[in-house]
Amino acid sequence: MATAFTIGILIVYGVLAHFLIVLVLNIAGLPGVLLAGKPGIRSKRRFIAGSIVSAAGQSYLCLAFTAFVVNWTMLAIDLQGASIIAWPFAFLCVVLPLWINFIRARLEDQEQEHANAQVEALHITVIATLLGFFLFAFFPSLMPSLYSWVPYVKAF
Numbered sequence: 001m002a003t004a005f006t007i008g009i010l011i012v013y014g015v016l017a018h019f020l021i022v023l024v025l026n027i028a029g030l031p032g033v034l035l036a037g038k039p040g041i042r043s044k045r046r047f048i049a050g051s052i053v054s055a056a057g058q059s060y061l062c063l064a065f066t067a068f069v070v071n072w073t074m075l076a077i078d079l080q081g082a083s084i085i086a087w088p089f090a091f092l093c094v095v096l097p098l099w100i101n102f103i104r105a106r107l108e109d110q111e112q113e114h115a116n117a118q119v120e121a122l123h124i125t126v127i128a129t130l131l132g133f134f135l136f137a138f139f140p141s142l143m144p145s146l147y148s149w150v151p152y153v154k155a156f
Contacts, residue, residue, distance in 0.1 A: 002076070002080040002081045002082040002083075003082045003083040003085055003086060005080075005082075006073070006076040006077075006080065006082040006086045006089075007085070007086055007089045009072075009076075010069070010073070010086065010089040010090055010092075010093045011089065011093070013069060013072075013093050014092060014093035014094075014096060014097060017065060017093065017094075017097040017098075018096070018097040018100065021097045021098060021101050022101055022104075024061055025058050025061070025062075025101065025118070025122075025125070026118065028054075028057035028058045028060070028061045029054035029055075029057055029058050029117070029118035029121055030054075030057075031053055031054070031057060032050040032051060032052070032053035032054025032055070032056075032057060032117050032118065032121060033050060033054060033116070033117050033118055034050075035049055035050040035053050035117075036049070036050025036051065036054075036117035037050070039112075039113070039114030039115075039116075040113075040114055047115070047117060050117040051117040051120045051121045051124075052121070052124075054117045054118050054120075054121035055121035055122075055123075055124035055125055055128075058118070058121055058122065058124075058125040059124060059125045059128040059129070059132075060146075062094075062098060062125055062128070062129045062132075063128060063129060063132045063136075063146075063147070064147050064150050065094065066094045066129055066132045066133050066136060067132075067136055067143040067146075067147040067150050068147075068150045068151065068152060069090050069093050069094050070090065070094075070133065070136040070137050070140070070143070071136075071140065071143060071150075071152045072152045073086050073087065073090040074137075074140060075152060087137070090133075091133060094129060094133050095129065095130065095133070098125065098126055098129055099126065101122070102122045102123075102125075102126055105118070105119045105122055106119065106122075
């Protein structure tokens with residue numbers, strides 16, 4: 001019963017993330033877009049710098065969500081007796097909304113004449129989130145150093 005409850009909550013988190021990720025990533029990547037400058041008149045260095053700043057903001061927030069889901073799943077398994085079957089659902093809860101957003105952004109970006117710093121930053125964000133999930137799952141002591149403000153994040 002605890003496993004079904006845990007999986008159900010992870011599905012709810014994933015659905016909420018699916019709807020909120022576009023707004024959150026746009027806000028997190030806004031400083032990078034402003035730094036990148038206007039399309040057509042910006043330099044290559046400025047665009048790269050803007051993409052890196054955008055990726056840093058996006059990655060920080062995506063990794064915060066990842067830390068929340070990983071730690072919540074650990075607590076559900078340790079304290080509530082949920083099965084380890086919850087881990088694939090936790091992975092999908094973290095990665096699937098970001099991946100769908102990435103695909104949509106790439107399709108929309110193809111319609112534009114010039115590249116967007118936020119869309120280019122999503123490449124780094126997806127990789128950072130994939131790596132972050134496994135780092136947080138196998139080395140949970142990494143989470144409290146950067147994400148002590150996230151609910152349920154504590155040192156194991």
